[in-house]
Ligand code: SF4
């Protein structure tokens with residue numbers, strides 16, 4: 001076996017479904033990324049701006065780096081819904097994949113070191129300064145779709161990526177994998193916020209995944225209704241993708257986190273929640289308590305029920321976060337405006353300056 005084949009074999013032994021090698025050089029889509037960023041499509045994600053030099057040229061991440069080993073691991077394609085309503089994107093519903101992938105990348109690096117195939121190395125999961133889909137496509141792990149995700153012939157959109165930068169030269173694998181969206185436009189048609197502005201271009205500030213996970217502060221009023229029942233992330237553009245229909249169902253691999261399997265959005269609004277305990281081991285810790293409670297209030301407005309009304313009324317007066325109080329007011333106005341008690345509470349909130357009725361907004 002040659003050096004490259006040994007490296008790929010070790011990756012598969014450690015549980016990665018997909019593995020390929022790309023040269024450590026500027027990603028094929030570097031110019032597109034720069035234009036996307038310059039046009040404001042990544043607005044709010046300051047880290048992208050800060051890391052843009054390293055993203056454009058990953059050789060800056062690890063001096064002496066020569067190759068990029070890209071791995072893929074399939075995850076569940078089954079829809080996940082909370083008991084009382086509210087949906088969580090599939091990639092976030094189970095154990096935190098950052099930990100799963102991070103630990104295995106370390107093991108992989110150690111095995112490659114023993115085989116003399118690593119040199120200095122650095123492991124990266126999706127929080128790293130890398131245009132990982134572009135490099136993964138170059139390594140033959142799929143093709144970039146109209147929804148700007150990576151599609152693999154077997155796994156469709158339902159897999160995670162991880163990367164190891166290696167200080168050894170390994171011959172790149174064949175790529176990109178054959179495939180294209182053809183004439184399909186299902187993802188563009190289904191997106192409730194029209195965030196996919198054109199094939200391959202997602203305007204992040206309008207994307208529900210960005211809004212519910214990355215965005216801090218209030219969610220723009222016009223985008224709250226289209227969020228529907230997505231409380232963390234959004235899978236709509238992947239759900240409709242024909243490439244994912246025959247993907248293996250790997251629901252057991254990451255399981256379903258207790259807060260998702262048994263949780264209720266009403267409890268996500270509880271005061272002073274110990275988020276680090278309740279969401280231990282879950283990617284749902286990412287947006288912090290304020291973000292999760294804000295999202296829960298919006299979904300409870302879009303999908304009104306009695307328990308939600310009680311919880312929103314309490315939050316409206318008691319929550320320490322103005323962002324959460326304002327989202328609760330919006331949820332009450334959207335879902336329970338006809339209730340006399342709600343109307344009174346909203347009037348009081350307006351007088352306190354916690355909320356503006358829809359009719360008074362621009
Ligand atoms: S994740 Fe949802 S909001 Fe974002 S582009 Fe896909 S369908 Fe649109």
Ligand code: SF4
Pocket residue numbers: 145146147180181184185186187188237240241242243
């Ligand atoms: S839904 Fe259709 S257009 Fe969108 S990514 Fe899948 S194949 Fe491509």
